[in-house]
Amino acid sequence: MRKKVTKAIFPVAGLGTRFLPATKAIPKEIMTLVDRPLIQYAIDEAREAGIKEFIFVTSRGKSALEDYFDHAPQLEQELRKKDKKDLMQVLKSTYMDSGAIAYIRQHRALGLGHAVHCARRLIANEPFAVILPDDVIDGEQGCLKQMVDAYEETGGCMVAAMEVPPEKASSYGVLDVADDMGSLVSVKGMVEKPKAEEAPSNLAVIGRYILTPSVLRNLSKQDAGAGGEIQLTDAIAKEIGGEQGVYGFRFRGQRYDCGSKSGFLQATVAFGLARDELRDDLMAYLDELAATRKAAE
Ligand code: UTP
Numbered sequence: 001m002r003k004k005v006t007k008a009i010f011p012v013a014g015l016g017t018r019f020l021p022a023t024k025a026i027p028k029e030i031m032t033l034v035d036r037p038l039i040q041y042a043i044d045e046a047r048e049a050g051i052k053e054f055i056f057v058t059s060r061g062k063s064a065l066e067d068y069f070d071h072a073p074q075l076e077q078e079l080r081k082k083d084k085k086d087l088m089q090v091l092k093s094t095y096m097d098s099g100a101i102a103y104i105r106q107h108r109a110l111g112l113g114h115a116v117h118c119a120r121r122l123i124a125n126e127p128f129a130v131i132l133p134d135d136v137i138d139g140e141q142g143c144l145k146q147m148v149d150a151y152e153e154t155g156g157c158m159v160a161a162m163e164v165p166p167e168k169a170s171s172y173g174v175l176d177v178a179d180d181m182g183s184l185v186s187v188k189g190m191v192e193k194p195k196a197e198e199a200p201s202n203l204a205v206i207g208r209y210i211l212t213p214s215v216l217r218n219l220s221k222q223d224a225g226a227g228g229e230i231q232l233t234d235a236i237a238k239e240i241g242g243e244q245g246v247y248g249f250r251f252r253g254q255r256y257d258c259g260s261k262s263g264f265l266q267a268t269v270a271f272g273l274a275r276d277e278l279r280d281d282l283m284a285y286l287d288e289l290a291a292t293r294k295a296a297e
Pocket of ligand 1: 012017018019106110111112114115132
């Protein structure tokens with residue numbers, strides 16, 4: 001029987017420089033799409049996939065993130081007094097069971113691989129998930145749930161993969177595909193941030209992973225890679241050709257890169273349009289905007 005994936009690491013210790021000056025005072029993961037912070041989307045996706053333990057790798061200045069998951073008795077009391085049942089439900093969806101959530105500090109932002117390594121003592125000897133909350137994925141079924149189901153068949157390491165045009169390859173880790181089986185591909189190599197002409201495929205790795213504990217051991221021995229950072233991709237690549245192998249998973253759903261301003265704005269519009277109470281107003285505004293722009297051309 002394969003061990004179930006019940007732990008997830010959320011690396012949230014990055015500096016978030018692309019969102020300065022906002023990130024001077026608020027963690028990127030607390031920024032909201034409509035009214036829910038990025039981290040809430042990530043937690044909901046993890047819960048749907050059966051995750052029971054949530055491990056945050058944080059850094060200085062991220063206390064708002066820790067507060068976000070706390071119970072809020074005063075607010076609860078007010079809502080109860082005013083009989084705001086719907087809002088009570090919303091509030092409760094942010095609560096975490098005592099003991100289900102842990103925070104580990106990454107003292108210096110040495111890279112994603114290093115952030116994951118910081119959580120090694122809480123993982124021990126079992127498979128685990130890694131979720132980057134700035135990749136928000138909208139779909140009928142959560143991306144991690146899809147991956148956990150596929151992982152039950154494959155074992156090994158699995159990364160979420162998405163097709164990107166060649167000129168975008170240099171922003172991602174890119175898969176060198178051994179065997180393309182449709183939604184699953186087996187991987188014979190991974191290149192971090194290749195130039196367009198050197199990308200081995202159009203399949204880019206995005207922020208969802210299921211990893212074996214051996215990746216943590218690889219990270220212990222690993223030096224800095226591309227960009228001077230300790231790269232998670234390099235540690236996963238060491239598992240290629242091993243007993244269990246590495247797989248890419250083409251997930252079903254729309255991914256928004258909310259670590260970039262343009263991705264964040266696109267997600268805001270998409271999630272706004274998905275809300276019944278906002279759709280008509282927002283759509284009317286977008287139509288008007290498009291018409292005004294067209295008329296000005
Ligand atoms: P990014 O590459 O988006 O970096 O990290 P960043 O610092 O968050 O943002 P920019 O580029 O300065 O705007 C991808 C994910 O890895 C985490 C980040 O918090 C984010 O979730 N990360 C990155 C760490 O936890 N520690 C690191 O040292 C680097």
